[in-house]
Amino acid sequence: MNQTAVGEVEKLVDPMLPQLMSIRKTVWETDDTFTIQLEKADHYDAEFTFLPGQFNMLYVFGMGESALSISSDPLKPGTLAHTIHRVGTVTTALSQMKRGDVIGVRGPYGTNWPIEKANGLDVCIVAGGIGLAPLRPALYSLFRRRRDYGRILLLYGARSPLDLLYRVELEQWSKLYDVEVLVTVDRSDSTWKGYIGVVPSLFMYIKLDARATIAMVCGPEVMMQYTIAEILRRGIPPEQIYLSMERNMNCAVGFCGHCQYGPKFICKDGPVFGYPHISHLFEKKEI
Amino acid sequence: MFIIQRRDFDILISALKQRGYTVVGPAVRDNAIVYDEVNSASDFPVGWTDEQEKATYRLKRRADEALFGYSVGPQSWKRFLFPSHVKLLSVVKKGKTMEIQSDASNEKPPQYAFIGVRSCELNAIVIQDKVFMNEQFSDPTYVLRRHNAFIVAVNCTQSGGTCFCVSMNTGPRVKGKFDLALTEVVGNGVHHFVAEVGSDKGAEVMKEVPHKNADASGAGVAEKLVDATAQHMGRTMNTDGIKELLFNNIDSAHWDDVARRCLMCANCTMVCPTCFCSTVEDATDLSGDYAERWRRWDSCFTMDFGKVTGGNFRPSSKARYRQWMTHKLASWINQFGASGCVGCGRCITWCPVGIDITAEAEALRKNSVRIEAEHSTGV
Numbered sequence: 001m002n003q004t005a006v007g008e009v010e011k012l013v014d015p016m017l018p019q020l021m022s023i024r025k026t027v028w029e030t031d032d033t034f035t036i037q038l039e040k041a042d043h044y045d046a047e048f049t050f051l052p053g054q055f056n057m058l059y060v061f062g063m064g065e066s067a068l069s070i071s072s073d074p075l076k077p078g079t080l081a082h083t084i085h086r087v088g089t090v091t092t093a094l095s096q097m098k099r100g101d102v103i104g105v106r107g108p109y110g111t112n113w114p115i116e117k118a119n120g121l122d123v124c125i126v127a128g129g130i131g132l133a134p135l136r137p138a139l140y141s142l143f144r145r146r147r148d149y150g151r152i153l154l155l156y157g158a159r160s161p162l163d164l165l166y167r168v169e170l171e172q173w174s175k176l177y178d179v180e181v182l183v184t185v186d187r188s189d190s191t192w193k194g195y196i197g198v199v200p201s202l203f204m205y206i207k208l209d210a211r212a213t214i215a216m217v218c219g220p221e222v223m224m225q226y227t228i229a230e231i232l233r234r235g236i237p238p239e240q241i242y243l244s245m246e247r248n249m250n251c252a253v254g255f256c257g258h259c260q261y262g263p264k265f266i267c268k269d270g271p272v273f274g275y276p277h278i279s280h281l282f283e284k285k286e287i
Numbered sequence: 288m289f290i291i292q293r294r295d296f297d298i299l300i301s302a303l304k305q306r307g308y309t310v311v312g313p314a315v316r317d318n319a320i321v322y323d324e325v326n327s328a329s330d331f332p333v334g335w336t337d338e339q340e341k342a343t344y345r346l347k348r349r350a351d352e353a354l355f356g357y358s359v360g361p362q363s364w365k366r367f368l369f370p371s372h373v374k375l376l377s378v379v380k381k382g383k384t385m386e387i388q389s390d391a392s393n394e395k396p397p398q399y400a401f402i403g404v405r406s407c408e409l410n411a412i413v414i415q416d417k418v419f420m421n422e423q424f425s426d427p428t429y430v431l432r433r434h435n436a437f438i439v440a441v442n443c444t445q446s447g448g449t450c451f452c453v454s455m456n457t458g459p460r461v462k463g464k465f466d467l468a469l470t471e472v473v474g475n476g477v478h479h480f481v482a483e484v485g486s487d488k489g490a491e492v493m494k495e496v497p498h499k500n501a502d503a504s505g506a507g508v509a510e511k512l513v514d515a516t517a518q519h520m521g522r523t524m525n526t527d528g529i530k531e532l533l534f535n536n537i538d539s540a541h542w543d544d545v546a547r548r549c550l551m552c553a554n555c556t557m558v559c560p561t562c563f564c565s566t567v568e569d570a571t572d573l574s575g576d577y578a579e580r581w582r583r584w585d586s587c588f589t590m591d592f593g594k595v596t597g598g599n600f601r602p603s604s605k606a607r608y609r610q611w612m613t614h615k616l617a618s619w620i621n622q623f624g625a626s627g628c629v630g631c632g633r634c635i636t637w638c639p640v641g642i643d644i645t646a647e648a649e650a651l652r653k654n655s656v657r658i659e660a661e662h663s664t665g666v
């Protein structure tokens with residue numbers, strides 16, 4: 001705190017004050033999940049920059065705010081986007097927004113996926129459900145310098161074939177960027193020719209050079225628990241495992257206390273953690 | 288060190304008021320000593336003291352006319368620096384767009400002078416400084432109030448039945464940043480305050496308050512009173528390896544035991560001077576064109592605290608009590624470099640079922656030692 005006399009506090013930056021952005025486009029990925037692309041709607045002319053894995057707080061007039069990961073390419077200016085599962089008040093309101101409607105955006109917040117650290121390594125990306133959204137910016141970043149990495153594997157699972165996100169892109173990624181994409185669903189339908197089962201079961205079908213592999217995981221907590229157990233069993237060192245955590249979040253700036261996970265605040269110490277930083281809590285219930 | 292006579296105490300209050308401060312001090316309301324706006328010493332709890340035990344708080348008459356002859360009441364200064372309910376944003380809808388104003392950073396904040404800040408409470412304020420002025424973000428509501436606050440600290444000359452500041456190394460002698468610190472000396476025909484100046488602002492105010500220099504014996508009397516307080520703590524807490532104790536006992540059976548007693552009423556978090564959790568509420572007016580965002584105190588004991596769509600991360604009572612105590616005594620040290628407990632005893636006094644954080648910590652330790660012993664002997 002600066003030592004100034006009474007009344008001398010200068011203009012304060014309010015971390016809870018959003019900037020304004022408008023909806024450029026809404027794309028429905030599945031029946032209940034959509035991607036909104038945003039563009040600046042106010043006088044701020046600074047470019048919105050972020051790192052893969054970071055999130056924003058999106059405010060809808062009168063409804064509230066939600067923590068939402070950024071799902072777009074960090075290296076493509078002006079393409080900010082979020083992929084959102086419609087589940088409640090705010091996410092439903094976001095799903096109903098039309099082109100040009102304005103929302104509030106605070107961010108970006110939180111830690112990022114270790115793209116630098118992946119240099120020279122094989123990268124194994126594991127996603128469950130909406131967990132693919134925060135990993136997409138990581139994939140885009142890897143593609144930029146594809147030759148700097150060894151294999152890129154993407155193990156991805158959804159409830160059913162109709163719940164798969166980014167279906168067209170998944171195919172492109174395997175063709176254009178030599179990504180080994182393995183997709184599984186919990187429940188199949190008559191059209192489905194791929195794997196059936198939970199995400200960790202996909203490890204049966206791959207071989208890893210464990211020491212030379214870095215893993216990035218995001219999905220429901222149970223899925224992450226089983227996945228990490230599987231990854232560890234494969235011999236990938238704990239320091240090469242990263243995961244993105246979720247908790248109730250009200251402020252995203254470390255004030256509200258809701259997102260605490262042991263000594264960590266998910267909003268500022270996470271959401272992306274190196275596994276050794278939380279491994280002692282990870283198997284415990286109700287932390 | 289200076290001596291201010293009791294009869295000149297009102298001059299201190301008026302000197303602060305003249306400087307534009309809203310002066311807040313102790314006052315008796317509804318059979319408890321609370322902090323409220325005061326205009327003169329007659330608003331203080333003159334001649335009152337309190338008796339505190341677990342789940343017990345009672346005011347009693349003293350034999351003298353002391354102004355500070357009690358320990359801490361149910362409220363702390365956090366209710367002024369971190370108000371329980373604040374408007375963060377006002378939002379006006381304009382067609383497809385909107386205008387958002389930060390009320391928190393544009394308000395003209397109250398300028399508070401706090402009289403009677405105990406050592407544990409001063410420590411609690413420093414702890415909340417670290418929360419609301421963290422390495423990345425500052426909360427305007429807090430900063431604006433905190434920045435301007437004038438602090439008249441008071442050394443405790445009597446310990447409360449639930450106090451354990453000595454264990455937490457937070458008192459009873461006032462340490463840290465204050466503007467003035469007072470020790471009240473009353474009895475045997477004297478009634479005065481031994482005063483210490485802690486800042487330039489404090490020195491300025493002292494110029495207006497009649498005082499004389501304290502000689503060695505005058506200062507010595509005050510010292511002795513505070514030393515005696517330290518000898519008579521109502522509670523103690525063994526803080527040896529306390530962080531490890533909590534972190535290593537996540538699975539302790541003792542949490543089930545506390546959970547059977549705890550009502551999840553959240554009293555302990557409301558009265559605690561360091562607890563800082565909050566939640567945000569949104570409201571619109573009838574026209575639907577105007578909305579506000581408000582922040583209010585929240586508690587890790589509420590059912591909704593860990594709720595997310597499709598689940599709740601802490602549904603059981605046991606996990607919620609564990610979260611609170613582990614945060615206070617252990618995680619806080621990782622997060623802010625200091626314990627989240629300053630030993631004020633409020634949570635013990637105001638828990639309706641008498642759950643005592645010092646006793647729970649001790650029980651956890653005993654349990655843990657017993658389990659270790661069983662393991663090492665192979666039982």
Ligand SMILES: Cc1cc2nc3c(=O)[nH]c(=O)nc-3n(C[C@H](O)[C@H](O)[C@H](O)COP(=O)(O)OP(=O)(O)OC[C@H]3O[C@@H](n4cnc5c(N)ncnc54)[C@H](O)[C@@H]3O)c2cc1C
Nearest residue numbers: 066067068069083084085088089090091247248249595596
């Ligand atoms: C770091 C982070 C990143 C996230 N990224 C995405 C993403 O990319 N896509 C996506 O679809 N979802 C994401 N979520 C989950 C998303 O925040 C919730 O689904 C959303 O807040 C639900 O809000 P609602 O009003 O629609 O639901 P409701 O059920 O109506 O929510 C009511 C209230 O509960 C709270 N709440 C409910 N769920 C959550 C939650 N998971 N986290 C925090 N608070 C919650 C909110 O305070 C909300 O106001 C993320 C969550 C976190 C913490």
Ligand code: SF4
Nearest residue numbers: 559628629631632634
């Ligand atoms: S935990 Fe209890 S004793 Fe410790 S500071 Fe909070 S209210 Fe006071």
Ligand code: SF4
Nearest residue numbers: 549550552553555638
């Ligand atoms: S410990 Fe006591 S005060 Fe705290 S929630 Fe439980 S019953 Fe209420």
